Amino acid sequence: MSLPHDLPIILVGMMGAGKTTIGRGLARALGREFLDLDHELEARCGVRIPTIFEIEGETGFRKRESAALAACVARRGIVLATGGGAVLAEANRQALKTSGIIVYLRANVDELYRRTCRDRNRPLLATPNPRATLASLLTQREPLYQEVADLIVETGAMPVPTVVKTILPLLQDCEKRL
Ligand SMILES: Nc1ncnc2c1ncn2[C@@H]1O[C@H](COP(=O)(O)OP(=O)(O)OP(=O)(O)O)[C@@H](O)[C@H]1O
Ligand SMILES: O=C(O)C1=C[C@@H](O)[C@@H](O)[C@H](O)C1
Numbered sequence: 001m002s003l004p005h006d007l008p009i010i011l012v013g014m015m016g017a018g019k020t021t022i023g024r025g026l027a028r029a030l031g032r033e034f035l036d037l038d039h040e041l042e043a044r045c046g047v048r049i050p051t052i053f054e055i056e057g058e059t060g061f062r063k064r065e066s067a068a069l070a071a072c073v074a075r076r077g078i079v080l081a082t083g084g085g086a087v088l089a090e091a092n093r094q095a096l097k098t099s100g101i102i103v104y105l106r107a108n109v110d111e112l113y114r115r116t117c118r119d120r121n122r123p124l125l126a127t128p129n130p131r132a133t134l135a136s137l138l139t140q141r142e143p144l145y146q147e148v149a150d151l152i153v154e155t156g157a158m159p160v161p162t163v164v165k166t167i168l169p170l171l172q173d174c175e176k177r178l
């Protein structure tokens with residue numbers, strides 16, 4: 001299946017929303033190249049994300065994230081999975097909204113926690129109570145994800161292949177043109 005345009009398809013949402021997993025599936029189904037902003041950052045820096053946080057703190061990480069995002073959203077014909085905090089900076093939100101079709105993958109805190117609790121590669125969740133941290137980040141970010149979203153997809157009850165199958169016709173019907 002292919003789309004009638006080559007605008008980047010860009011996935012946003014919380015840690016554990018499924019951006020990387022669903023993004024890969026969408027790219028395969030659409031015959032597009034898949035890019036993951038976190039992986040792009042790691043490739044640019046030569047170290048994993050927790051190491052960037054350790055050395056430069058969140059502020060340094062966000063600067064690098066913004067630069068990598070600006071480069072990625074300029075690409076055509078791709079599916080891009082962003083990092084969970086890519087919507088925090090106003091300039092990033094502008095870049096997202098004016099570059100492609102933005103899909104917000106939504107899930108509730110319990111689901112996000114279930115999906116992230118075994119993985120230690122998310123420095124913001126290295127807290128005494130990661131579930132409470134997720135809840136607080138979701139409250140802060142929900143309006144930002146909604147602000148940039150062209151499509152909002154609830155993923156909680158659906159396995160990964162079903163989420164991919166749900167999004168494909170929505171992308172075909174999306175009339176956003178840039
Ligand atoms: N719809 C779903 N149902 C069940 N499990 C899912 C679903 N979507 C993703 N997962 C699982 O949740 C975990 C986290 O998914 P993924 O890494 O894709 O999230 P992410 O949004 O990219 O997070 P981050 O912002 O931290 O990169 C993975 O183990 C993935 O297989
Ligand atoms: O939600 C966030 O702020 C983050 C999500 C991950 O994708 C990484 O970008 C990083 O761990 C920060």
Ligand SMILES: [Mg+2]
Nearest residue numbers: 019020038081
């Ligand atoms: Mg990811």
